[in-house]
Every structure is written in structure tokens, then in C-alpha cells.
Amino acid sequence: MHDHDDSQSEPAVPAKLADALRQISRQPIDTRELDTRVLACADRLGSPSSFPIRLSMGRLVGLGGALAAGLALAMVFWPQLSQPRSASLAQSSIANDFDRDGRVTVLDAYLVARGVRDGTVDPAWDADASGTVNLSDADAIAQLAVLLEPADSAPTSERLDSAGAG
């Protein structure tokens, strides 16, 4: 162990700066004046007019309303935005839309009818669930296509049952 010599380890202070610091330290500090200045500064900062935005009750209500409206819009549009963007993916889920154009029309029936005629049927074309694909399936699909209600308003089986012969 050895003694620590502070005078040697401290960095050298310029003589001019040292004189200035000494003069400041000799001046008496008026604590009352200092307190008064600090309080005045605090009052100035704490006054309402010093804030850039005044959060009155009306503005708070408006802000809350805007947030609620934004939340409501997000809830409304989120299901649409979260759906797959590819139209073909959505269209393929429509029953009896065999040509995948997004709707059930006579073109789907015609596809089945030509398949029956040419002997190139797809088992999925059994629209009337009879176990075989024939012209009855094409007629059933055509009958679905002309129903006055929207195409997806009821299950296919119910609509086939309720539809009369055309």
C-alpha cells in the first residue's frame, strides 16, 4: 500500500479559470433571492398557458370519441380485410359453381350436360345427390340458377327441394 498524492493526480486547471471560480465562491449567496427565482420559474412552467395542448374536458371527450370510432371501424372492416385477397379462393367455396366464376349460372349446368354427353363427368357434379351424374344434375343446377332469391340464401339441398320444375 502507498499513500495517494492528490496534487499529482488532479488535472491542471488553467489559472484564469481558477481565479474566476475563486471569485464566485467568495461572493455571498442570497438564498432568499434564489428561492424566489426558483419559485417564479416553477410557477411560470406550471401555469396552464405554458402547456402546448390544453386538455379540457371537451377535448378529452372528443379524443375518446375519436378513439371509439376508430375501434368501431376496425371491428367492422377487419373481417373483410382479413379475408383472402384471391377472389378465386373465395369463389371456389360456392356449391355447384363448377366453372369457378363466382356464381351459379346456366353455364355450370351446361358444363355438366356436356360432360354427360361426352362421357367425361366429375363425381362432384352430382348436384341432386342421387349417386350418379346425369342430365338431372344439369337440370337441378339450372333450376338453382333461376331462383329469384340470392344464390347463397339457403343451403343447396333445401333450395333443390323447394324448386319446382321449370
Place this chain on the structure above:
Amino acid sequence: MNRLCALIALSVLGAMLCGLVLGPKQSALVQDEARFGWVDIHLDAGAGTELGAWQIELVDATGRSTIVGIEGGEHPAFAEPPHYDPRAMADSDRVVLAAFSTADVLPTGRTRVARIHVRTTGKADWKLTLIAAADAAGTPIEPETKLEEGSAP
């Protein structure tokens, strides 16, 4: 006697006045009477294109018509009545029609594919919309559509 003549003259004059006042309304009522007629649906796929399937929608925009019957077209391939919703015949002024044919010979050019019998009160305003159509190979096409109205004598 003079009183009787005056009474008769006043009665005749009153009847004439009534005729003048009510006459136009009665003729308007006659105009609004229901009449029967038909609407022919024509499709024109083009000279070299065979019509294999079609689907249209027919609406009376005034709502004054009722569909009372549906016939097929002039070509043997579409001679049978097209598919339609039976509810269209139950007091409806709107119908969707569709038909397809796998016959060897299909119509080309302009052809009448259906005749719709209607009961109309006043002047109808028929709107015909093509929903879908295809040629013999099933390829979608857009034939020209045309309506022709006729009325029973």
C-alpha cells in the same frame, strides 16, 4: 206541363254536364285496364357462333305487369320452355330464365329463345339483362339481346 218540360230539360242538361266532367276520367280508366300480351326474347350470338346456353333476367320497371306464361323459343334446340322459378308466375313482374342444349344443331345469329306471356296494366317498361351465355363449346359469349312486345287484339 211547362214545369215538366223544364224538369226534363234540366235533367238532360245535368246529364250532359256529368258526361263532360266524368268523360275524361272514364277514358283514363279504360286506358288503365289490364291487357294481355307477350314479350319475345331474342339473342344474337353472331353469324358464325352457335348458342349453347343462355340466362337472362326480365323485369318490368313499372311493376305493373304479371307473368302469366312462359314458352320456349323458335329453334328446335330451345323449343322447350326455359328453366324459371315458379314463384315468378305468382304475381311477380320479374323472372330469371335459363336454358341449355346439347343438340347437334344449335341456332346461330339472331333467334327467339323465349316468349313471356304477360298481363299488364298501363304501359310496361321491360328491362332485359343478360346474365350468362355460352357457345357450343361452353365458352362464355355475350350475344346481343333484344325485346319485342306484342299484344292480343
